[in-house]
Amino acid sequence: MAIKGLEIRDISATRYAALGISKVPRMTKLIDLSTCIGCKACEVACMEWNDLPMDETYRAAGGYQTIPDLAHNFWNLIKFNEVDNGNGLLWTMAKHQCMHCENPGCLRACPAPGAIVQYTNGIVDFVQENCIGCQFCVTGCPFNVPRISPKNQKVYKCTLCSDRVAAGLEPACIKACPTGCLQFGTKEQLLEYGRHRVRELRSRGFKDAAIYDPPGVMGTHVIYVVPYGNHPEVYGLPADPRIPALVSLWKGPLKTIGSTIMLGGVTAALLHYLTYGPMEVKPDTDVKKQR
Amino acid sequence: MEFTRRSFLKLSASGALLTGLGFDVTPAIAHARQLKIARTTETRSTCPYCSVSCGVIIHTLGDNSYNVRPTVVHVEGDPDHPINGGTLCPKGASLKHCIVNDRRLTKPLYRAPGASHWDEVSWDFVINEIARHVKETRDRIFVQKDLQGKTVNRAEGIAMIGGCTDTSEMNFLMVKVARAFGMVYFDQQSRL
Numbered sequence: 001m002a003i004k005g006l007e008i009r010d011i012s013a014t015r016y017a018a019l020g021i022s023k024v025p026r027m028t029k030l031i032d033l034s035t036c037i038g039c040k041a042c043e044v045a046c047m048e049w050n051d052l053p054m055d056e057t058y059r060a061a062g063g064y065q066t067i068p069d070l071a072h073n074f075w076n077l078i079k080f081n082e083v084d085n086g087n088g089l090l091w092t093m094a095k096h097q098c099m100h101c102e103n104p105g106c107l108r109a110c111p112a113p114g115a116i117v118q119y120t121n122g123i124v125d126f127v128q129e130n131c132i133g134c135q136f137c138v139t140g141c142p143f144n145v146p147r148i149s150p151k152n153q154k155v156y157k158c159t160l161c162s163d164r165v166a167a168g169l170e171p172a173c174i175k176a177c178p179t180g181c182l183q184f185g186t187k188e189q190l191l192e193y194g195r196h197r198v199r200e201l202r203s204r205g206f207k208d209a210a211i212y213d214p215p216g217v218m219g220t221h222v223i224y225v226v227p228y229g230n231h232p233e234v235y236g237l238p239a240d241p242r243i244p245a246l247v248s249l250w251k252g253p254l255k256t257i258g259s260t261i262m263l264g265g266v267t268a269a270l271l272h273y274l275t276y277g278p279m280e281v282k283p284d285t286d287v288k289k290q291r
Numbered sequence: 292m293e294f295t296r297r298s299f300l301k302l303s304a305s306g307a308l309l310t311g312l313g314f315d316v317t318p319a320i321a322h323a324r325q326l327k328i329a330r331t332t333e334t335r336s337t338c339p340y341c342s343v344s345c346g347v348i349i350h351t352l353g354d355n356s357y358n359v360r361p362t363v364v365h366v367e368g369d370p371d372h373p374i375n376g377g378t379l380c381p382k383g384a385s386l387k388h389c390i391v392n393d394r395r396l397t398k399p400l401y402r403a404p405g406a407s408h409w410d411e412v413s414w415d416f417v418i419n420e421i422a423r424h425v426k427e428t429r430d431r432i433f434v435q436k437d438l439q440g441k442t443v444n445r446a447e448g449i450a451m452i453g454g455c456t457d458t459s460e461m462n463f464l465m466v467k468v469a470r471a472f473g474m475v476y477f478d479q480q481s482r483l
Contacts, residue, residue: 163324
């Protein structure tokens with residue numbers, strides 16, 4: 001299926017995949033946390049476009065958040081964080097969804113061939129048909145995004161509307177955003193726009209304003225403009241996200257060591273057979289009687 | 292067939308041989324999500340909620356052929372609309388559920404004075420009832436001359452409001468009606 005931009009760039013647990021060769025723009029979403037008003041239009045647009053069934057809403061004590069967390073049928077959440085910074089309350093609401101990492105931990109951890117793919121346009125997508133429901137991706141994700149469905153035991157998350165992007169449209173959340181807080185474009189364009197926003201914020205007194213594009217996962221295809229850039233944790237963003245060391249170890253050196261041991265075992269068995277021959281069953285043993 | 296150790300080994304060996312000969316047992320990786328609005332019919336409309344009056348595009352399944360009953364599958368902002376340029380608020384973004392909804396009103400409901408429940412009634416009944424109330428109220432409160440004896444012909448007991456989703460033409464007619472009744476208190480938002 002060669003749709004431009006949706007050629008496979010990386011794929012889980014598959015050694016010989018037909019990887020795409022075309023060079024297409026790397027698409028990115030920018031979230032300007034200084035202009036988000038927490039209206040939840042992105043949440044609704046996401047659910048509407050993806051035909052996700054609605055759950056009951058809840059009302060947290062004193063807060064504006066009506067859905068507690070991301071879910072298998074809820075891929076885009078605005079967290080209404082409230083932080084006391086010493087001289088007052090900071091209302092640091094922030095949109096959360098899959099970050100579409102350049103080096104995705106979920107894909108690194110996934111053992112199911114073709115269940116997680118990274119397209120040439122940068123989107124990381126789950127292919128539920130190939131998912132085996134092991135939830136290794138949940139362990140591998142530094143941002144705690146994948147959610148398993150109790151209905152079919154498959155994991156789900158934001159697709160960055162790969163269907164819309166492949167057809168030349170922008171993701172549903174970005175189209176809906178009424179304040180222009182969400183922007184869509186190539187990574188280069190949005191980094192430039194982000195730097196412009198950071199300069200503006202700094203001139204208005206947010207001296208720590210910064211772009212959130214964590215190098216621990218080689219950058220992401222969802223970047224943030226953060227007014228308090230020295231403390232991304234107040235927005236619920238991890239300060240230095242990395243793929244868990246256990247996942248890297250187990251998918252890297254341990255895999256080679258394990259394969260070597262297994263191959264050694266098979267070779268040893270073969271050598272044993274050649275040296276000593278097959279086991280001889282004496283007629284007086286009770287194997288026959290048992291059958 | 293008796294399943295012995297020997298037949299199991301044979302089966303395993305032939306399976307391994309088949310795989311080795313190029314029968315790939317790994318799942319196919321070709322995958323792409325289909326665009327759900329690729330061939331839908333697009334209809335322009337206006338969001339009915341607030342007075343900002345954002346432009347929306349309603350996507351219906353099917354190509355409007357005679358034999359097709361349209362179903363709304365998606366509603367999104369109209370990028371060519373000067374007011375919202377494609378954006379929508381959460382209420383506008385959920386418009387599909389305003390159209391495709393069990394609880395949507397499709398017939399006029401009437402609650403009689405003093406009653407505690409709503410009855411389904413016909414449009415004829417509703418229009419006659421509104422006309423009767425307007426006529427009765429106007430007859431009762433009509434002011435022909437003010438205190439100085441000047442002719443004013445005012446109907447001060449009735450007010451009329453034109454909504455933001457009414458077109459300019461509709462609002463024009465509403466103003467005509469209001470003037471003809473002698474209404475003083477009326478307003479409308481004609482800009483569509």
